[in-house]
Amino acid sequence: MSEVVLESVSKRFGDTLALADVSMVVPDGAFVVLLGPTGAGKTTTLRLIAGLDRPDTGNIVIAGQSVLDYTPAQRDVAMVFQQYSLYPHLTVRENLAFPLKSPLLNTPADEVERKVRAVAETLRIPHKLDNKATELSGGEMQRVSIGRALVRQPQIYLMDEPLSSLDAKLRAELRVELKHIQANLGATMLYVTHDQIEAMTMATHIGVLEEGRLVQFGAPRDVYENPVSTYVATRLGQPRINLLPADLFPGAPSGAETIGLRPEHIVQGEGQPATVLRVEHLGDQTRLHLRFGGHEVVTTTEVHSHHAQGDEISIRPQSALYFDAAGTCMTTGA
């Protein structure tokens, strides 16, 4: 019951057009990951949905109702801020209990304590409950901030890079927890991240923002396999997609300016010669940096590869992506 719809939403800050005519339908219970470099308008999108800012034009509809005139409290959203925004004069416990003490919820005291404790356990901070909010590390503050959203059961969660300052292990654990909680509650989630794995594993939908415009919105696989432009193609994929002049390889369609090669688009052992510049053993994958026709190409190979610097191998593109001079994708279907 909490579908979120943005209808031609624009927002301007002085000379900056933070959001330009963004339309998006977030289905009830969806997990939407917003991608885009700094300044693309991700935070602005969340703030508009939360009701902290008002769009200049356009409409925001939650659960079938225009919420433009609703306060954040009336919209019943929980938000994890990019800069944590804890209450500095309160303890961790008081910070976590704060949303529960809203008269709108009217939670009994023992219930508050139980919920706070449960959330603290989930986020691995039960031993910090009596610390002041300022006596925490960055990662702990971030977890308190997530906790403040999780103690409630709102219709919509808005999370702005919530796991960005956690170590890899904790991040992996909390990724699973968050996805689990969201799926269990059936809540709608809008989630900002720069993390490739978070985006691909958690999202039901990915929205890619470029300078305030929503350039693509779709399922993660779809965005990955059929990016609309070179810009979107470079947002997803580890290692990043290789963008090379299209005429390096035979068989480019006419009008193609750029060929986009993800590692899985590169067949090794046949085709044109390339030189191994560097081999990176990452443990679960091994990357090859190749010199090919004056360009550097990064691809992956089998984990126990015996390639060494200076080796000659040959490569051939396979179902690669082609882009025209404007960077728009010409290929449809992988």
Added chain:
Amino acid sequence: MSESPITRMAEATPQPLARKVRGLSDRAIAWIFVAPTIFLLLAVNIFPLIWTINLSFTNFKANRPNREVEYIGLRNYERILTDSDIWLSMQATAHFLFWTIFFQVLIGFTLAWLINKKFKGNDLWTTIIVLPMMLSPAVVGNFWTFLYQPQIGLFNYVVAFFTGADPSSFEMLGSVQLAPWAIVIVDTWMWTPFVMLICLAGLRSIPDYIYEAAEIDRASKWRQFWTITVPMVMPFLMLAVLFRGIENFKMFDLVVQLTGGGPGSTTELASINLKREAFEKWRTGYSSAFAIILFVTVFGLASIYVKALNKVKDR
């Protein structure tokens, strides 16, 4: 030994200078630098304090320096603590302190809260409101005596306008009931801006994003005020109260200018009383003892208060 650039550089570097100057150690040089300050401190602060303590046990009178001085033990202290005049002046001081702080905090905080709203020209308003604080207490005292004039005073006129009473039917400075309030009003008029400024600094120190988080957490404006604004401004507010408290405990100039302690001794604050004892009645020993009692009182209250302040800050 090789003449590498590094060894050459090391040799060219002078020995630590300080250790060599006239054979003095670092420590001695440090002492030479702080000595003038320490000397001044001793001469201007510590010595008078000790001398006052010493005098407080005597019957010394400064207008009769040649009379033989007798040590009379704690007699001065005994007499002060049983002197009803002194207690009256302490009461007047307490009344003055309590009500000035009460009104200044109430009005100062409210003004700061209003000024902190983002509206056009709030900087101009701040400047205007702060003006009284920039005047000299003597000037303020002087022109308020005019404002309080029953016949021509603006204050009486305004009160009369709103209450319908006859402006010359009451004398703010001449009436035993009204005079203690008259000095409270003037001090409040003059120093509320100070409390406001400090509260404003406190309010400005609360980042917007905290209120945004509270909005998201569905706290009403009322709850935001009591759970965020008040606790976060509290350390600032308490600091303002400390400053005003210490200032008003030793209040002298403004009140002397306004009432001179009268009528009767209704506005004779402790410091005015002290000045009378010391430099009109010339009871030097006695007034020294009184000064010491005041000093200990302020010092004690202030220390307790600063402890409380720190607790609030660390909360």
